[in-house]
Amino acid sequence: MYFTTDTATSPNAKIPEGDLKDKWSNFKDQARLISPGNRQKYHILVVGTGLSGASAAASLAELGYQVSTFCFQDSPRRAHSVAAQGGVNAMKNYKNDGDSIYRMFYDTLKGGDFRAREANVYRLAECSSHLIDQAVAQGVPFAREYSGYLANRSFGGVQVSRTFYARGQTGQQLLLGAYQAMMRQVHLGKIRSYTRHEMLDLVTENGLARGIIVRNMDTGAISRHAADAVVLATGGFGKIFYLSTLAMGCNGSAIWRAHKKGAWAACPSWTQIHPTCLPQAGNYQSKLTLMSESLRNDGRIWVPRNKNENRKAVEVPEEDRDYYLERKYPSYGNLAPRDIASRAAKERIDAGYGVGPLKNAVYLDFKDAISKHGKGTIVKRYGNLFNMYEKITGINAYEQPMMISPAAHFSMGGLWVDYELSTNIPGLYAIGEANFSDHGANRLGANSLLQACVDGYYILPQTLPQFLAQQGKANQPDSDSEAFFLAEQQVRSRLEGLCAINGNKTADHFHRELGKILYDKCGLSRSAKGLTAAIEAIRMLKKTFYEELKIPSVLNGINEELEKAGRVADYLEISELMCVDALSREESCGAHFREEYQTPDGEARRNDSEYSYISCWKNSGDIPVLIREPLHFEFTKPTERSYK
């Protein structure tokens, strides 16, 4: 038995009353506020300075709260939001192509295979329009038409053009907007920014979040930070697969520490495997670079019709090419959603039609787009992506097709939060990719930048004060308390323990091994047999980790291996919960594809009567406990998700 079920606890999502389109307004109308003069008395910690953390920190500081931010990078501007390429969705209907808040809501809900809350998803669509206004006002140079109006393009899983973009560097430009807003508040003395600091534990007292324990990565100093509220904006943990599109430092430690202190994890196994990444080429590769999904606007994906095709891609005639997405999904074609496109690529690769030296890739071909629009247009649309591709592979993609392959990319799962983005620990909030809320079992392209921004700019600054107002100032947090002392002791002994193992294998060795287990057994397709084998393998790996790890024994000062080892230690625990989560859900939905539950033509078979719920996992110290939050569809009717 890998888990137990607690049917007595029913999570309170705190969805406001009223019609779908009125819920957010109703919340704001009734939310408790704190008067401008009193706000400076409250101190809020924001961990992570990517798009959600920086935007939340800036917005809260603008309101007048005292904010401290923490990031492991040497500058807040380097958080991994910077790497998002293709764009950000927003409902402006500038194209007059039938877009509406409801349509955007429905596309997102359907894209997530009806495994998210209606009210959350509707609010995401509702707040999207103003985000574009805000970003433009900050100086984000979104692409424009010759007329001077903002331009749009399409992303997967929708039939309208609602994606705003800044070349292939949309994430960078949005992050710089939020970073600059944050640095303005640093300059004004409203935000204290701690860079090169990593959160190593959450401190709770009487069931409330009271602060964090952090390590200064330059000096090794451990310090305590007490506050009225803690916000985790620490991003996703897709790096758990070792090879992924994420930055090397991305990790799951902050949310896992919170989980061990009582915060529920929700649907941790729902990982988006992105269809368009560079394929693995060797054993020492450290990452799989993402090539933006926007390329699928003009690129056509194909594999050879013959298994033993020996000709170069450009020499393969049309009749010997299988444009499998266009064949299988004629109405969406190359713009099928990510989970569908990745699975279709895996199916072709597994069937022996893969291309490239390791036969692990498919072609993404711009031949037709170049002959239709001219090379100049393609350069303007994707020039930097083609350059990047050439820098990494040495191949000119204007002349021959790109080779792409699926890779781990985004965590739909994360800490469970209610409508107010609060975890089940009062005073602990999770925003952006760190939470589970809006994307269901599959995220649509260009919705992650949107969710990070909407959480940080618009939702948290409205919901967090409600908590502060209820708390009042009677119960001041104190970093000299017993709880802080104990938490600090635990952090110190954990770090000392890792240094003391003195085995014969590096942290990266264990990380790579774990990545292989997860990608094979808890990646694009899962089965009960595979998952139980994975759990046993992970337990074995964890045992050897604590016997055979070798890192330099340096506690006071820079020690990258100690940082890595701490993250891998947490990954070894997160991965087991991911497998248990995948095992407990005996249906296929979105990115979660259980081989046992598929239609005769190989599509995901959802089971609404038994699994229309969010899986919340409680840490019991031993066997994970499953708590179900049922999903209620009052305003839509879940249908079979078809892109044919």
Place this chain on the structure above:
Amino acid sequence: MNFKLKIWRQDNAQAAGKLVDYEVENISADTSFLEMLDQLNETLILRGENPISFDYDCREGICGQCCLFINGRAHGPLAHTSTCQLHMRSFRESETIYVEPFRAGPFPVKKDLKIDRKPLDEIIASGGYVSVNTGQAPEANATLIDSDTVEQAFDAASCIGCGACVAACKNGSAALFTAAKISHLFRLPQGKIEHKQRVKNMVKTMDKLGFGACSNTGACEVECPQGISISHIALMNREYFKKSP
């Protein structure tokens, strides 16, 4: 491929550093420079030696964290390429490669190849933004901006904040970094209003932090991973002197 490496080792900011010799063997030509160092580090760790500290994160050329000075050039032999995008195929078989940190007065070495670039954040904090609070923005299409202007602003805004411009400059000037932000915001109508103050404050901060003066050698433009043009420096200087009495 096999390489001889001469790598800068320095225990901490106060210690004296020196070049130390290493050898790496059987490296695939498609390995990135940082992955080559990863492999060397795994060997060092297993031998019980201290691995080499160096900065990196996204490894796709956009976060700006990596910052190695390779064979006398910021980010190595290729123009407009960050260290993480450099691959071993750009070096000759058995070549001796010198690896040092970015060097500039305001960027003290923390350990080995890791440096402190906080001064770049301070320059931005002194004015590199539009002072708009969340919620104040008007409808995005209310102000039209012609696409060429946006493209010019983007060219400047694409800066990844790596500091290669400072490291490449014989004067250790941050003129390209500072000018890129000034120019990005100056070209857009949203950023124009605060322009005078911004130029004054950012240039003052840059000078105060100990960055050198620009003498127009153009070395920064060559090494900039985003290929940002020194014409932005001309714009910054023009606007700065316009405001001086």
